[in-house]
Amino acid sequence: MRVERLRWCLPIIILAVAYGGYSAISSSNAGGLATKPDDKPLTVKVSPLRSSDHNVVITSHGEVSPVEVTQLSAQVSGEVMSWHPSFVAGGIVKKGETLFSIESENYYAAVLQAEAALANAQAALIEENAKAEVAKRQAKKLPASQVTDLYLRKPQVLSAQAQVKFATASLKKAQRDLANCRVVAPYDALVVEREIGVGQYIAAGTRVATLNNLATAEIHIPIAGFDSVFLPEDYSQVIAKVIREGVVTVEREGNIERDLGVIDSATRMTSLVVKVNDPYALVSNEAPLKFGSYVEVQFVGKRLKHIYRLPQELVNNRQVWVVNENDELEPRIVNVLRAEKEFMLINEGLKDNDRLVLTVPEYPQQGTRVQLSVLDNPLKQ
Template sequence: MFKRSIKWILPFAILGVAGGGYMLVQETAPEIEEQKELDTTPRVKTQIMQAEAHQVQISSFGEVVPLERTALSTQVSGEVTSWHPNFVSGGVVKRGEVLFTIEKDDYQAAVLQAEAELAQAQATLIEERAKANVAERQAKKIKDTQVSDLYLRIPQVLSAEARVKSAQAGLRRAKRDLENTEVVAPYDALVVSRNIGVGQYITAGSQVADINNIEYAEVMVPIAGFDAPFLPRDIVGVKAEIIAKGRVETVRDGRLFVTWA
């Protein structure tokens, strides 16, 4: 009898326990917030725009490089007799200073010889002109048909004049060669390298040194394409102030130029 009662009571007990557990779970479960509907209506805010001046600052970097680099060479041949104390690697020389000197004796002798040839040519020209004047006076006493340019010594005078011009050109070349025995600095320069020494024989056209111009320099400052519209229209030739900051601050005046890549 008891066993039959247990068989009937046990299912109800299990249902009761399950129902109690379900109620316990429901009471301890977190509350689920109700989802609110999102408002997807677009909102637009308007504002009146007004133009005003604004200074744009463009930053860039560039390297200072010499405006001129010269491979110095000689125009005459000869032995080096002396050179400037600052004509060494890293030295600074001024415009017009004599960098080095080539032996002058042969070139001085060439000038004297050219002067002598010019004097002789001028004397010949004077003589031919005098003879031409005599011939012209004598020609007045004879018939015109017998008077020729050769009789009037016109070709001789022209030839003498040509020799004078040739002698003048020779003298000019000799003087120029003599001047070129002293090689001067074409500008204020930094000596990068020197390839000669006293007693060395050099030929015309030999490269003797590399120098850089320090009177002027250029700074290539690249500007990005998106910054280019902010540049002034009339920028070419505008004065600029270049400031080199270091142990000693240096300020130089410059001008702006534009090259488009």
């Protein structure tokens, strides 16, 4: 009987204990909510904005190449007798230095023969002029009908004059051939390739070497369409900075010389030509800039008015955050003209003295009240 009574009371006891625990938990939660402190406003760093004029810097890349490349050939035939010590691949030779010489005895003999032929022709001309003078004096005693050009020896004089001209031309050719036995550098040059050796017989017109002119180098740099609108009105002779990165960074100064005048059909880009004087620093103390180097080229383009130059991390989908006059977060849609390295150039959507948020909250909401930590100086433009 007692067991039966306990069986009926046990559920009631369990329910009472559960209700008591629930009441205790509820009262503790209510006390916790009542004592929870109010949320404090977010603190953000801001900087007042100042617009300024900005010179666009255009950057491109290209390869350093010689302005002039010469495929050197022999102008006379003969055996190679000697060559200059620097006339090797990679050697540098000065303008006028003898690169190599060809056996010249036959050409010297040809000069002597031409000189002799000229002397004979000149003697024959003197003789014909004398005979013509005698005929002219005798013609004064004859009737005019008997005096002809043949009698006055005019054809003979003309023939003798022609022989003198022919002999003179032959002498000049022989002298030129003799001079061409010494092949000289046409300019200060880098020897790219040499194809002859001592004792080798070469024919006239044989290619013997490849030379690069060291006076100037040029760099063809492509300009994308979005950069072309920022090119200066007159970019001829605009100074450009040429940079070659490496273990040792080399910086040289060049000039924009010309536009190639065509748009590449594959890339739709135009190209400018940058000229660098004395690339191998033969007459200066500059660092050499070798042909084939891949370089970066920077130059100043158009000057933009009233520009805000902001770090890229502050511009998200053409939007930045400012703090309005009520100390509330406010998004601004801006117009981004172009990106320059880690900065964005903005010309619309902001005004001077706007308080730009530098530390944007993770989930910013329009109208959120914030506390300000103002930088002493405006954001550097």
